[in-house]
Amino acid sequence: MVMKQQNKQSRYRRVGTTSVAIKPGKSDHVFNLVVDLFLIVLLVIIAVPLWSTITLSFRPNDYIGNNLQGMFLAPWEWSFSAYKALLGNQGFLLAFKNSFLILTGGVVTALLLTIPLAYVLSIPTLPGRKYLSLLVVIPYVFNVGMIPTYLLVTNIGLIDHLAAIFLPGAISTYNCLIMRSFFEGLPSELKESARIDGASEIQVLVRIILPLSKAIIMTIGLFYGVSFWNDFFHAMLYLNSNHLQPLPILLRNILMASGMNEYVEVSAFGDAPIAAIKAASVFMSAIPMIIAYPFIQKYFTKGTLLGSVKG
Amino acid sequence: MKRNCTRSSMLVTVVLLLSLSLFAQGAKEATGPTTIELWYGAAITEAGPPPSDWVGFGIIKEKLGIELKLTALPSNESDQDVKIQAAAAANNLPDLFMVRRDVLGRLVPQGLIAPVDDLYAKMPVRTAAHYDDVSKGHARIGGKSYGLADPGSIMKNEGLLIRKDWLDNLGLTIPKTTDELLVMMRAFTFNDPDKNGRNDTWGYGAFQEINNFEAWPGRRLEPLFGAFGVDGTWSLEEANAGLNVMKPEFYDAMVFLKQVADEGIIDPNWLSYKKDDFRAAWKQGRFGIMREQNAAFGAQSNYAPFDKNFPEGNWVIIDPPKGPKGKASIGPYTANFRIYAISAKAAKEGKTDKIVALMEWMASDEGYYLLGWGVEGVNYTKDANGIPVAANLPNANLAFSAPGGQTVTQLRNMVFYNGDIELYARYPKYVTETSKKEMSALAVLREMQTKDWTAQIGSDTLPIPNADLKRFYEQGLSEFITGKRVLTPANWTKWLDEFKRLGGQDWNDKGVAFARENNLLT
Numbered sequence: 001m002v003m004k005q006q007n008k009q010s011r012y013r014r015v016g017t018t019s020v021a022i023k024p025g026k027s028d029h030v031f032n033l034v035v036d037l038f039l040i041v042l043l044v045i046i047a048v049p050l051w052s053t054i055t056l057s058f059r060p061n062d063y064i065g066n067n068l069q070g071m072f073l074a075p076w077e078w079s080f081s082a083y084k085a086l087l088g089n090q091g092f093l094l095a096f097k098n099s100f101l102i103l104t105g106g107v108v109t110a111l112l113l114t115i116p117l118a119y120v121l122s123i124p125t126l127p128g129r130k131y132l133s134l135l136v137v138i139p140y141v142f143n144v145g146m147i148p149t150y151l152l153v154t155n156i157g158l159i160d161h162l163a164a165i166f167l168p169g170a171i172s173t174y175n176c177l178i179m180r181s182f183f184e185g186l187p188s189e190l191k192e193s194a195r196i197d198g199a200s201e202i203q204v205l206v207r208i209i210l211p212l213s214k215a216i217i218m219t220i221g222l223f224y225g226v227s228f229w230n231d232f233f234h235a236m237l238y239l240n241s242n243h244l245q246p247l248p249i250l251l252r253n254i255l256m257a258s259g260m261n262e263y264v265e266v267s268a269f270g271d272a273p274i275a276a277i278k279a280a281s282v283f284m285s286a287i288p289m290i291i292a293y294p295f296i297q298k299y300f301t302k303g304t305l306l307g308s309v310k311g
Numbered sequence: 312m313k314r315n316c317t318r319s320s321m322l323v324t325v326v327l328l329l330s331l332s333l334f335a336q337g338a339k340e341a342t343g344p345t346t347i348e349l350w351y352g353a354a355i356t357e358a359g360p361p362p363s364d365w366v367g368f369g370i371i372k373e374k375l376g377i378e379l380k381l382t383a384l385p386s387n388e389s390d391q392d393v394k395i396q397a398a399a400a401a402n403n404l405p406d407l408f409m410v411r412r413d414v415l416g417r418l419v420p421q422g423l424i425a426p427v428d429d430l431y432a433k434m435p436v437r438t439a440a441h442y443d444d445v446s447k448g449h450a451r452i453g454g455k456s457y458g459l460a461d462p463g464s465i466m467k468n469e470g471l472l473i474r475k476d477w478l479d480n481l482g483l484t485i486p487k488t489t490d491e492l493l494v495m496m497r498a499f500t501f502n503d504p505d506k507n508g509r510n511d512t513w514g515y516g517a518f519q520e521i522n523n524f525e526a527w528p529g530r531r532l533e534p535l536f537g538a539f540g541v542d543g544t545w546s547l548e549e550a551n552a553g554l555n556v557m558k559p560e561f562y563d564a565m566v567f568l569k570q571v572a573d574e575g576i577i578d579p580n581w582l583s584y585k586k587d588d589f590r591a592a593w594k595q596g597r598f599g600i601m602r603e604q605n606a607a608f609g610a611q612s613n614y615a616p617f618d619k620n621f622p623e624g625n626w627v628i629i630d631p632p633k634g635p636k637g638k639a640s641i642g643p644y645t646a647n648f649r650i651y652a653i654s655a656k657a658a659k660e661g662k663t664d665k666i667v668a669l670m671e672w673m674a675s676d677e678g679y680y681l682l683g684w685g686v687e688g689v690n691y692t693k694d695a696n697g698i699p700v701a702a703n704l705p706n707a708n709l710a711f712s713a714p715g716g717q718t719v720t721q722l723r724n725m726v727f728y729n730g731d732i733e734l735y736a737r738y739p740k741y742v743t744e745t746s747k748k749e750m751s752a753l754a755v756l757r758e759m760q761t762k763d764w765t766a767q768i769g770s771d772t773l774p775i776p777n778a779d780l781k782r783f784y785e786q787g788l789s790e791f792i793t794g795k796r797v798l799t800p801a802n803w804t805k806w807l808d809e810f811k812r813l814g815g816q817d818w819n820d821k822g823v824a825f826a827r828e829n830n831l832l833t
Contacts, residue, residue, distance in 0.1 A: 013455045085714075089359075090359065090713070091358070091359035094359075095544075129755055143435055146393075146397060147397060147400045147401075150398075150401055151396045151400070151401050154403055160404070230446060236390055236393070237393070237394060237397055240348075240350075240382040240405075241382065242360035242381065242382065243360075243363070249385070250357070252385065252387065252390075253353075253356040253357045253385075253386045254356075254357040256356050256357075256386035257389055258441060265806050272585075273589060294749065
């Protein structure tokens with residue numbers, strides 16, 4: 001028991017071949033306390049708005065308390081009317097489908113374009129590698145701006161196509177450079193032995209590099225996925241047909257609804273309170289990312305850190 | 312290496328082509344009828360667009376030879392501006408589109424908009440109902456009218472309301488002057504007007520609702536500033552034209568507001584409330600006097616929570632309080648318009664006549680009822696007075712006022728002009744659920760319109776300050792009220808001088824010149 005307590009409270013210092021317990025000092029306790037407090041504050045900062053949004057989305061129509069009281073509303077007093085209204089709304093389901101198409105199409109296209117580019121840039125013997133890298137970095141530093149991009153999208157006939165949302169941004173320089181660093185960190189012997197065995201560069205990429213790069217692919221895929229899923233601006237700019245509108249546009253429209261319709265007595269979502277609809281739509285639009293993240297999390301830290309230290 | 316590069320290029324090309332074909336779901340060009348692309352402002356932003364099988368598409372195609380292609384503009388005005396200006400930069404504006412006036416003012420000099428002066432005569436029915444000299448002048452730039460300015464929201468649709476039941480509980484009468492208002496606000500704050508034994512009420516309730524003609528502290532406090540003759544951003548009186556903040560009376564109004572704030576007789580959350588918070592607060596009985604919009608107060612679903620919470624509660628509409636010099640006003644009012652412009656590209660392609668035919672058809676009985684309320688017998692029926700009502704329908708969910716019926720009336724802002732039929736349909740009489748009172752948002756509106764207002768037609772079109780100046784203005788005034796700056800004549804003068812130096816004087820001069828040039832001064 002005493003030993004157990006000592007293990008809990010002590011750190012160890014190595015002396016020769018043995019470890020000697022070091023009793024934590026006062027400064028350690030203070031440091032730990034400060035860290036704990038900081039993390040608790042951070043948790044509160046993150047959790048309170050999230051919890052507030054969730055409870056608001058379940059708030060019944062006849063609720064009359066203030067927002068603080070609403071956060072402690074008992075679950076048996078919750079109303080699902082906002083979720084029922086959203087899921088029963090064709091526009092919401094269509095927008096969800098469009099967002100899903102953009103997400104999948106975007107992530108697949110972006111990865112298919114980013115991986116080869118990053119791989120090519122990672123080959124040290126590539127002729128003109130320096131200049132090619134410069135060409136990739138220049139648009140990152142000097143963004144061309146909205147109007148030239150709009151003109152380009154218009155001229156290549158992408159206006160009113162879902163592809164307009166992800167194709168212009170299919171290669172992110174930032175993601176490409178992270179991936180390049182990762183590829184550069186892989187042992188060159190693996191590639192060389194494959195080449196000696198007669199593999200082409202594409203075969204090296206597909207058969208040797210990619211199976212070793214699951215972590216970075218998942219991480220960069222997540223980066224792309226989040227940006228395409230949340231992309232409001234390009235959808236607003238490039239999509240005209242109403243049936244192509246993705247979730248962020250609908251979400252924006254819902255959030256802009258004043259809560260008081262000057263013309264008729266109800267909102268487009270029936271009797272559910274508009275504040276609950278707003279909160280529910282925010283929460284539902286975040287669900288795919290909330291679901292996806294735990295599956296990708298194990299790759300995430302690994303993927304972002306792996307390329308950072310070489311040698 | 313070269314062979315591999317070629318393969319990589321081919322791979323990338325194939326992926327691109329596949330992506331394009333997979334996601335190419337855009338509209339196809341129609342042949343036969345003239346395609347008119349219309350970017351409209353949705354009546355209910357969160358509801359979807361008219362469905363693809365909407366009966367209106369068929370009628371418009373059959374009777375007018377028009378293939379109508381609809382795009383709902385973003386719900387937020389600044390997003391609308393971005394979308395329109397990006398399309399303008401690519402010379403890709405739609406044929407007909409809703410646009411704000413200041414954006415219109417930027418598009419016209421670029422030659423992207425067609426003038427509409429000649430079109431009014433070609434649309435006699437619509438012109439008679441929708442357009443007058445004021446509306447024609449609203450979209451006039453350089454002597455020509457470049458937009459069809461349809462009536463927007465109803466004028467003078469707000470009022471000053473007071474809790475009559477609280478007054479009765481305290482034995483007070485309706486305040487007529489700012490001094491009496493102060494007495495009443497103190498009593499509402501400190502004398503437990505709702506008799507619940509708790510110190511949980513305030514005299515006045517508000518939130519910061521600011522726009523370009525109702526600068527800080529904004530619309531909800533205009534009745535207090537109106538008592539000093541400085542309601543609204545501008546004064547459009549010929550003899551006194553200019554920014555109100557530069558008038559000596561504005562300082563007096565600030566002193567009055569400061570007193571209200573210092574005494575704690577205004578709901579202290581007024582600086583942080585959003586619209587929804589403010590509206591939840593009066594329904595929870597937090598304050599006893601406010602400026603509110605007729606439907607936000609009196610429409611059935613909006614009044615219901617208050618009715619449930621306070622069955623004995625009773626708001627009455629009062630005259631704005633008179634200030635030291637006998638002035639009183641609920642606030643400034645202007646004429647609101649929704650401008651629809653025709654692109655020069657559409658005019659060049661010979662689409663103007665079709666657009667005129669479309670707009671005129673919308674003003675016909677057929678177009679008016681179809682776009683306004685949907686299909687008779689499906690989305691509405693008419694009552695004995697011929698007013699569309701959401702009653703006796705086979706499927707109540709398809710009623711024009713129900714979620715299922717709202718998509719088919721998304722274009723109603725293009726046909727409504729605040730006529731009697733619309734108002735009766737919009738604001739029907741009803742009996743409240745709990746207190747069984749007979750209510751009508753229309754009766755509320757009519758009463759609100761009888762009160763004193765300050766006419767400032769066109770003040771919403773006056774120049775706006777740059778962002779830095781606007782911030783200086785709003786921050787400075789709020790700091791005087793919150794006590795961060797001490798409100799003394801010397802400090803006020805110093806702040807005003809700084810305001811003028813930073814561009815306030817220039818803003819004032821440009822505004823007055825614009826108002827004079829456009830005959831807005833009275």
